[in-house]
Amino acid sequence: MKEKIWLSSPHLTGEEQKYVKEAFDTNWVAPLGPNVNGFEQEICNYTGTKHCSVLVSGTAAIHLGLLLLDVKQDDQVICSSFTFSASVNPICYLKAIPILIDSEKDTFNMCPKLLEIAIKNSIAKGKKPKAIIIVHLYGMPSKMDEIIGISKKYSIPVLEDAAEAIGSTYKGKAMGTMTEIGIYSFNGNKIITTSGGGALVSNNKEFIKKAIFLATQARDNAPHYQHSHIGYNYRMSNIVAGIGRGQLEVLNDRVKARRSNFEYYKKRLSSIKEITFTDEPKEFYSNRWLTTILTGSYKIREKIRLTLEKENIEARPLWKPMHLQPIFKKYPSYINGTSEDLFNRGLCLPSGSNLSNIDLQRVVDCIKKSF
């Protein structure tokens, strides 16, 4: 069996261990300490946002983000349908109601037209949605001008799920920083990893203060343990934050490598007429977390995927939309067919920043062989 080529595997530098060792040497083995503070400051510096709280996961960050936006039972929360389930699950933790919105074709992200229709419809029925979660899928920025315009017009706050999009920008601004709240993920498969982890960012100081309060069991200011809120144990460990500090130092290199994977595939495969690549609209800059291709049909996609699988190469269909998921299909949705089509015809190719040219060549040869 040939060596496995992964879709997106962790890519460490070794420098992470300097920060981890420091934590051990100074006995900061706790969910607070110099690496936690340092990592937060460095995320702020990198993204150009004012405040940050690092947490155990991106999912925890979305959960806290919705609490900060005062989402409660039976509130409506609008969310992209074309995403990973972790974008929607926290809405359900709060017993709120997800309203799922389909994609537009240029970026695969939330369609602004359907977003506005959904808002108008909810308002007409007497209930304004409490928040909007937009997702920058595979690192591609959403159509921010349109979405922020709608958010302002109807005064509904936006949470940017930038779990896949740290290092991406829109008109020069970092994803996650253009609305009320942004979140990042440092899970093992993301562009930089801490094994598991996440962050919540905002320019609103009170939000971050409250996020840290809620993430550390909501302790009131008293010498004994006193609580007047339900709390969570969501703070990132100082060990894990050390890995993050090392990883953030090389994020720009990781973006470069992933973008160069995209160019490599595009150059060698776009002559095949059954395969198309999605270019960035002007002033959209994607970290190209995963390179995605669209094939001519479900049958062709499966043929390519299975040929790769036989060669021990991991490739996956694009996300299955939430409105088609057994657990979420009962919720209201606004659908134009785009995400279902992307799910049927799309494929994510191996995209790690640690892939060699030999690996990439193997993937390309195998795809060509499947025709």
Ligand SMILES: *Cc1c(COP(=O)(O)O)cnc(C)c1O
């Ligand atoms: C990975 C991911 C998350 C969840 O982040 P975790 O750190 O794994 O909890 C949320 N949304 C999207 C779009 C993701 O890809």
